[in-house]
Amino acid sequence: MKRLVLTIFVLSTLFVTAGFAQNLTVGFTVSKTGALNVDSLEQYRGFELWRDQVNAAGGIKAGGKNYKIQFVSYDDESNTKRVQQLYSRMVLQDNADFLFSPYSSSLTATAAIVTEQYGKIMLTTGAAEGKTYTLGNHYLFQMFTPGAEYLKGTLDALKAKDPKATIALVYEDASFSVAVVNPAKAYAQQLGLNVVFTEAYAPNTTDFSAIIDKVIASKAAVLLGGGHYADGSTLAKQLYEHKVPLKMITLLVAPDSDKWTELGDSAVGVMVPSQWEPQTAFKAQYGLSGADFAKAYTAKYNAPPSYESAGGYACGLVLQRAIEQAGGPDTAKVAAALNATDITTFYGRTKFSTAANEHGLQIGHAMVLAQWQKDKSGLVKQVVWPLAAKSANLVYPIH
């Protein structure tokens, strides 16, 4: 009799546990090939670390059940042509419960048409262009601070340090950098700063001599712009080689990479607007601390996390909290929880706009400004703005 009772107990425990352990499928595409490969891979690592940590802790606990996370993902070849095919497949064939965005604004905009069509929630990261959110969506939620905010920190810092400085805007003629620079130009005028030179260069430009001559002729003291890694790093090198007397240089995206140190002296003093840096010690109300994230990431991938990786991890964290608050994976309830989200994690504050004309736009997260500075150990990236989050003082002028 005792044995029978024990057997029934063990079996029922197994049954109950099995009943509670459910899987949630999260779908996304990764640019395993093509131009976006490096940044997309860093974003993917953020997703992956989040999944592994959640599953190691027994899954997401919501409504008395445990949900383990499984991924379904495909290579989008850094190309919008494939994105709708693959997102439709993930929704319809792979039965994805939730979606994360591809890397980059244009791929995300294309995926959004499909996710909206099927009423699937898509958390977007690595996609700063704000236009997609103004087109009447209901299920998009943006983790990155929109492009229009990227250079505001630099301009605020410049206004505080040297309001009479003259500015040159030199940027890649591509959708992301244009979406960043145009609002920055308007903001500079609003602050009373003087933009004396503006020029866009073709993507993949390798010789900046002509533009640099024009910058010198304009007598600009500050240069803002760039685009992605290849052009940004070449521009920085050539500015240094031409000995352009600039007091401040801020470039998009490129200086965030740890490869930036390979530029040697031309890397010194260059600043980058960043969605997140390991030094930004936000007091996390939910999830792990920034230091723990950086430690776990470095241990797993043997490289420091970039802000793309942090955005990827935070994407998972915000979804996890929304599922917990909704008591399960029901789309409408999770969407409502995301709409009500106002939380600070290691990544900073996250709050989504609920206005009909810009639903899902990120309105809570603030960017920081990081600067490459020399110390005893060599080149180090320091947070210099906003002052409340700084890890070192802004070096101005750099030459």
Added chain:
Amino acid sequence: MILRHPVLYIILAFAAIMVWLPLHGNNVSLREDLILVAIAVILASNLNLMIGYTGYVNFGHIVFYGLGGYIGLYLAAEKGWNLVLAALLAGVGVSLFALVLGLGILRLRGAYFALATIGILVAVQSFVANFDPWGRSTGLYVSFDAYEKLGGARHALWVTYFLVIAVMALSMILSLGIKMSKFGLGLFAIREDEGAAVVLGVNTTVYKAIIYSVSAFLPAVAGALMFYKNGMIDPSIAFEFMLSLEGIVMLMLGGKGTVIGAALGGGLYEKLRSYLLTSPKLSNFHLVIAGGLLLVVVLFAPGGLIGWLYKAVPRSRKVLE
């Protein structure tokens, strides 16, 4: 008579199957796969008019698809035009552009012509990237509300699918019609020996300009439909050089100069790439495998699949154009 030709009925049956397959069981995922197949068939078939029929290698064929996409999206999404009307106007506009352009550049031959087509692609891309009404390098986006006119996003994607299938069928019928016409004979004469064609009385300049313009029409219509469906367009997506090269690969795979070969090459190439991309075991090597297979075809079946079929079953030559 084209109406008596068996290939016409093969084309119609193929289009009917393409419509029926996803409709049966409302298989949206299959529809998304097949729309890419249809686009590949459209691009390959129309490129075939230049490369296969006339012997002129056009590396910049994708410029028609991208320009059509821009004109169509601008009219349908920004100006609120009816999608079909916007797509047709995109086709007419791009064809006229190609006609004017063709009268100039088609005086060039061989490698010089091929280089000029690359130049046109780069020039058009640069122009569009600096053209304010088309959003410069940021491009154009379709508002989610814009799909309401076609009964909401779900319905709109079906409508664009059927329209793309119609354009695909028309592309193949056009290829067949031209191949069977006196005009087509003139094009083949140009392909074989342009000097001899001139002596025989073929007005080669006009013939080439017309076929260049005709080969632009349906890809432009398809571009308008496809980018409307995708919801956005920007210069780097619209004028992707790689897609131009893929068009040439599709032709080599299927067999250039034949109606069925171009369509077969386009369809098979796209299916192969899709399969490799989503296969759990092969996805990490998809580019290597696709490249290897193409190498095998070029080495062992230089006439493409149709060329191989003609050799293996000589009687098929009488049926399959």
